[in-house]
Amino acid sequence: MTAPSIEKVNGHTPGFDAVALAKADAIRTKAAAEAEALRVEAEGKAEAEKILAAEKAEKERIANERAAMRLEKEKADHAAHLAKKAAEAAKAKAEQEKAEQAAEEKADHEAQQLAEQERSELWWKWGARGIYAVGLVIAAPVQFMHFWDRERPFLIAAPALLEGLALVLAFGAAWAVAHRRDVAPYRVGIMLGALIAAGINLYGGLSDPAIGFNAGLIGAIASLGGPIVLMAYEHGIAQQADGIPSRRERRAAARAKREVDAAREKAQRDKRDAEHAAAAAKEIAESRAREEQKRRDADREAGHGKVWEVAEGLRSARGSQYVTEQIWAEAWHRVTGCKTVGITLEMEAASRAQQARAKTVTEMPIEGPMSLIGSQMGPRPKKDPDAPDGRRHNGGTPPRRTPGDTPRYSNLARTQAALEQTRAATAKEDSQ
DSSP states (O other), rough: OOOOOOOOBBTTTOOHHHHHHHHHHHHHEEEEOOOOOOOOHHHHHHHHHHHHHHHHHHHHHHHHHHHHHHHHHHHHHHHHHHHHHHHHHHHHHHHHHHHHHHHHHHHHHHHHHHHHHHHHHHHHHHHHHHHHHHHHHHHHHHHHHHOOOSSSSGGGGGHHHHHHHHHHHHHHHHHHHHHHHHOOOHHHHHHHHHHHHHHHHHHHHHOTTTTHHHHHHHHHHHHHHHHHHHHHHHHHHHHHHHTOOOHHHHHHHHHHHHHHOOOOOHHHHHHHHHHHHHHHHHHHHHHHHHHHHHHHHHHHHHHHHHHHHHHHHHHHHHHHOOOOOHHHHHHHHHHHHHHHHHOHHHHHHHHHHHHHHHHHHHSSSSTTTTTTTHHHSSSSOOTTTSSOOSSSTTOOOOOOOOOSOOOOHHHHHEEEHHHHHHHHHHHHHHHH
């Protein structure tokens, strides 16, 4: 039983136009492909904008972190700078306080030393005057007893003359010291007056039993001791006023001078030793340099005779003591034509030939089964499904492929592919 056929539809005989259907199908396919392409493009743009936004946010985050790190570093540097300044200020203050304390200690020491000097000078001053007064008290009665005469009572003033002579001259010596005058005449007068008074006291003790030897002797000592002590005091004051160093100061100065002279002599001796050592080292270095030059000259003359003859000629013409490196390089260039010492034309030619060969080998194309084209013609190895996606900016998920999203090959390309496939099959059959 056959199905009934529809002869007419709406008064027309139904018919199918294959070209129109193909065009409509092509239009629908194209529209779908364009829509899909627009969708993919929109998704790609959105994804790209999302990626760009993420990258921008990441860059801003990194920039903010760097700015924060830079700020922290600047803060740390500023804190270190302030700490350094504070340490320097504290150190300077400590040094200043130490210097002030040292100055105060020095001033206190100088004040104590000055007070001690003033105290010792006061004691020395009044001690000398006290000894003079005690000697006057002892010597004057002896002289009074010696010069006492009822018939000549005026001689009672002789002791005042003899003892007063030394005393007045001592006052004159003090005046001379204060006014920076010559003290020697006053000291001579003091000693003469003291000797005369001592001689009279000693003579009175020996000649007058009423006085006795002991009283005469002690009177003589008293007449000499008081002026001598007072003169010693005035002598020290005069030296201090004139700036004359004492014996202790002279010994200290002599000791310091000896130490300075010893240090200077040691420095000079060390300098001479260093100069001798430097001269010896220089001589050894020069000797080694001469030996090395002789070895180098002999080696060059034996190995490169022609170059050596030219180098010797250049050395002689230029008046040089020996063949320098500059002369040898110039002679090598003159003889061999190469500027690099040790390189000849044969070596240069062989080197350039090898360089050209290496360049040819490295730049020539690879043919055969190891060529790049051959390596891409075979089937590609399958990728592990668990392996991570290596592409970027797509989140690790490739876009979904649908039929029609890629333009179809042209008819000419299809024809050419069919021809090549036929030729390959024919060649395979012929080979079998």
